[in-house]
Amino acid sequence: MRDHALLHYDQTLFRDREIFEFGYTPERLHHRDAQTTELAWLVRPALEGAAAGNAILRGPPGTGKTTTVRRLFAEIEDATNRIIPVFINCQQHRTQFSVFARIFEAVVGHAPPSAGKHVDEIVRQMAGRLEERDAALLVCLDDANYLHDARQLNDLLYRILRLYETRDVRRPGVFVVTSDRCLDINAAVDERVRSVFHPIEVNFPAYTKPEILEILGDRVRQGLFPGVMPPSSLDLAAGITADEQDIRVGIDLIRRAVETVERTGRRRVTRKDVMEVSRSIIAPALQKRVEALPEAERGLLLRIAEMALEDADMTSGSVYEELRGYIAACPTVYRARLKHLEEERLIDLPLSPGRGRARDVLLRYPPRDVIECCERPQKPR
Ligand SMILES: Nc1ncnc2c1ncn2[C@@H]1O[C@H](COP(=O)(O)OP(=O)(O)O)[C@@H](O)[C@H]1O
Ligand SMILES: [Mg+2]
The missing domain is CATH 1.10.10.10 (Winged helix-like DNA-binding domain superfamily/Winged helix DNA-binding domain)
Structure with missing residues (x-):
């Protein structure tokens, strides 16, 4: 029987397409227990009225840094009012004003009035409210290398870490996340910051191929109908992903391979499909790295x-x-x-x-x- 005879035009191979989108938070986060535990230890004192610790989270792109922090922050939000976690995507927020506007929003409950306000005023009002709430601030600067490139990282850390000097608030905890292995945060900040910022380093190594197989295998089981991605095709996709050291490559690869197969009315991804799609994913990534x-x-x-x-x-x-x-x-x-x-x-x-x-x-x-x-x-x- 020809393959495509089984498939009507309106039939899809995806059980749930969302599973393959970048913003999707996986139900299970494999192989990040150690990192999660370390970060949780830093946060724990804040539950008991003390200050949270600081951390630098380091690792190549696609090693679960963002996901780990987001999950931890969601858990904190569910568990307590004594800690206010604020997650900041520094690719989007690269100025003092826009970062503090996010913090303000989390602490006060609404966005700051945008017109004509100086950042000092935003900080002052936010700190006042923080004092009233008697809660500990925990800020994650995700992809902080963008702040560094914009020459904002040092001053921003200074302002956040020294909040407690002007107000009766607890010392905030800061997680600085970076994918840029050349960025040495300790060297990038000055003495005023260094004297209050004593981070532990939490490393996110690239996943090994067996780890990748497990992570991608989960997505395939949840997101596709049985048999769409046979083991040999999945294995090839995992190998390519391991070479690229970025789990996103694998997720994207599977999604695009399945879409291709779907378009041609077949219902099984072959190794050849994976190879062909991988070329279109890897070539632009290679080009970018060479250009840099x-x-x-x-x-x-x-x-x-x-x-x-x-x-x-x-x-x-x-x-x-x-x-x-x-x-x-x-x-x-x-x-x-x-x-x-x-x-x-x-x-x-x-x-x-x-x-x-x-x-x-x-x-x-x-x-x-x-x-x-x-x-x-x-x-x-
Ligand atoms: N250990 C894991 N288990 C399941 N999915 C993961 C895991 N690590 C990363 N992912 C998925 O891979 C993608 C990239 O992860 P992300 O946390 O954004 O990486 P990073 O911030 O290190 O670049 C996300 O879609 C995420 O859900
Ligand atoms: Mg990230």
Whole structure:
């Protein structure tokens, strides 16, 4: 029997489409118990009338940082009035005013009057209400690297953390979340902040493939009808996701593969479907990362890709010898650039088999794709 004979036009393969949307909060949060427990410990003193602790939450994109905090905050809201959790998406709120407007709203119950108010006035009124409520403020600055880029992070932390100096309020707790591994928060703040901000670091490592399989498996069971995503296709999707180290890639990949299959009137996602869709997800992501590189590193990456295409000897030393005229940099600078390309997960630098401490320079993507990304006209930044 032909596959599509089973499927009418109005039939869908999704049991629940929402499960694959980015804003969806999963019923079960796998493999984040340790992080949740650590954060809960920091909050606990605030339940007993003391101050909450501070934390820096660190990890690559798509490792559950936002979800973990949101779930914890929802639980706090249900459990107590003694803590006021305020979740702030710093990609949306990048000024002192807009961040404090969010805090004001959470504490006072309505948005601050927008016209003509100075941020000091908003802070003053908010602190007054906080004192009356005798509650502890707990602020999460999610994706705080945006605040740092806008040069607002230091002053904002200063204002929040030192609220207790002007009012009889408890010392607020602050969670600073960042996906930018190059951002060193402690170095980014000045002494006035450092003296009151003693965060613990909570790490969110990228999920391993078995963890990804479990997370994606949950979504598939809840969101799709049985048999739509066979185990071998799911396994391939999990592998691709593990390579990208971003669980969002997997969720998006499955959704798009199922949509493609649905459009063509079939009812089962094949490995070929997954491969084809993955190209359209990974190529733009790769392009973005290449674009963000400093020019010298992008140039190096391009030459490495050209060498890889010619099947050249790819030990780090040979690559240096081959390119030294081009890169015009000493070995130390060359190694630093390689290291950065590795951190950006564009290349791997494994020990070269049988060659002592020498390393191989291996691309993580097909050389032709990398060359194309490097050569495409750069967008003005
Ligand atoms: N451990 C997990 N279990 C189930 N779903 C998860 C898990 N971690 C992340 N997700 C899902 O992946 C997506 C990205 O997670 P998110 O918390 O936004 O990551 P981050 O803030 O680290 O970038 C969300 O849709 C989230 O529901
Ligand atoms: Mg996030």
